Amino acid sequence: MSLRRSRLRAGSVLAVCLAALAPATAGAAADPDGRQTLQRQLEEFVRSPGGPPGAIAVLRTEEGTRVVRAGVADIRTGRPPRPDDHMRIASTAKAFSGAVALTxxxxxxLRLDDTLxxxxxxxxxxxxxxxxxxxxxxxxxxxxxxxxxxFLDELRADPRHRFDSRRLLDYVADQPLLFAPxxxxxxxxxxxxAVALMAEAATRTPYEELLRRLVYRPLGLHSTSLPQGYRMPKPYLHGYDVEAPAPxxxxSEVIGxxxxxxxxxxVSTxxxxxxxxxxxxxxxxYGRKVVEQQRRWIEGAASEPAGPGRNSAGLAVFRYQTRCGVVLGHTGNTLGYTQLIAATPDGRRSLTFSVTSQITESTGAERLQRMRALQENFVCALLRSKGE
Incomplete structure (x- = not known):
């Protein structure tokens, strides 16, 4: 597919990238004991028809960090994915706006009951x-x-169009609420x-600067940014449009x-x-009182795409109840990338799971189901690790 076709398609798929998805039921899978099992399963997922060209999972426990990867970060060079490769994190960025607001x-x-x-x-x-x-x-x-x-008309006309990010709500300003708040x-x-705009209004500080002060710096994030354009910082995981039988x-740089x-x-790593x-x-x-408010769950409310196990929504975080236990996190997808970040409620064990193609209900329900089952296997390996 030509770059022109990719750009035209980008506008059509953006709504898919950001659309709500109902949770799928993860298929039964063998208990993933041992390092080789996860490695084999990730390789099989990448090699499967319509699978992503590359995938990388980072598991962190009290024992240390383990990286499982399959496929390539760049088809042209054939190099493998690495933990320091940049990537588009898609809707997992919503957790960052949550971090700013809750801080x-x-x-x-700010107050949680502050109104627009x-x-x-x-x-x-x-x-x-x-x-x-x-x-x-x-x-x-x-x-x-x-x-x-x-919005979609402008995006289809030029996927790299420079929008005024602070005026995006103007596109629906003539519309009523969809339901009672x-x-x-x-x-x-x-x-x-709206969350970012509220944070800016309360602090009189640009959202990008709030991210630096309240999130990047305290958590030691050195390779994370919020760009306006379409360029990716190097090195990066290349994101791909996978439409068999075409290669x-x-x-990666189609959409601004x-x-x-x-x-x-x-963009992060x-x-x-x-x-x-x-x-x-x-x-x-933030403190315990805010955490308690954040973890008031809406049962059955899924992230996008749905994460592993049974999903419930809190304040800019989701609870994933798997067959092996509970982790908290967020998912996301955009053209070329699908993401899951999750950790135990105490933060001691974590999983970052990234693939280099967009996987959603509409782009492939069976593939999404397989990915969710695989993610649950990774969560189980994380929770069963001998780190107590």
């Missing part, structure tokens, strides 16, 4: 009663700007744009990040994401 709540700069009317009075009055809490757990009812005709769960990319096509911003625009989820899942950035 500000801890410091009493109070913090962002320039937004439609019909949205005024929506609270920060409802934005963070996707019960706001805000219409999703990434599904609007105006707090009455339903519905994943919306507008939610995290995989590199789509200004159109997703706080909802999914961050498996090593940095490991440090992030260990700190985030454990609540290291």
């Amino acid at each position: 500000l709540v801890h410091h009493r700069v 009317r109070k913090r962002l009075p320039q937004l439609p009055d019909a949205w005024g009663e929506v609270t920060l809490r409802q934005l963070l757990n996707h019960t706001s009812g805000l219409p999703d700007y990434s599904r609007s005709a105006g 707090g009455s339903e769960y519905r994943y919306s990319n507008s939610d995290n744009i 995989p096509e590199d789509v 990040m200004s159109g997703v911003w706080a909802s999914g625009g961050i 498996p090593a940095d994401m490991t440090r992030f989820i260990r700190g985030y899942a454990s609540g290291r950035l």
Whole structure:
């Protein structure tokens, strides 16, 4: 497929990248004991029809760090994936906006019951009663700007178009709420744009700077950024569009990040994401009272795509109840990438699982089911590790 076709397709798939997905039922799998079992399973997944060209998983326990990888980071050179390769983290970036907002709540700069009317009075009055809490757990009812005709038309015309990230909600400003705030769960990319704007309004500080001060620096993230353009920092995991029988096509730099911003625009590495989820899942950035609020679960509410096991939603975090135990984290997908970050509630054990193609219900339900089963096997290996 030509670059022109990739760019045209990018606009069509963005809504898929960001659309809500119902959880699939992970298939039964053998108990993954031993290092060779996970290695073999990841290699089989990469080699399977329609599988991603590359995959890397970083498991961290009290014993240390283990890296499992398969396939290649770059088809052209054939080099393997590495923990310091940059990648698009897609909707796992929503956990970063959650980290910013909840840290500000801890410091009493924001309150979970703050409304859009109070913090962002320039937004439609019909949205005024929506609270920060409802934005963070996707019960706001805000219409999703990434599904609007105006936004998608601009993206299809030029996938590298430079959007004004702080005006993305303008695309749906003429629309009412989809439901009464707090009455339903519905994943919306507008939610995290509003979260970032509330944080900026409360601090009079750009969101990018808040990320540096409140997240990157405290957690020791040295290779994480929120770009506006389409270029990837080197070295990076190349993301691919996989459409058999055509060979995989590199789509790493097809889409600019200004159109997703706080909802999914961050670039990071498996090593940095490991440090992030260990700190985030454990609540290291804020106190116990905020953690208790964050972990009020909405049963059956899935992340995007659904993570391993049974999913429930908290405040910018999801609970994944697997056959081996519980981990907390987030998933994400965008053109060329699918992500899972998860850790035990105390942050002592973590998994970062990244593949270099987009895997969703609509792009391949069977492949998504297989990936979720594989992710659960990795979680089980993580939880059963002799690190107590």
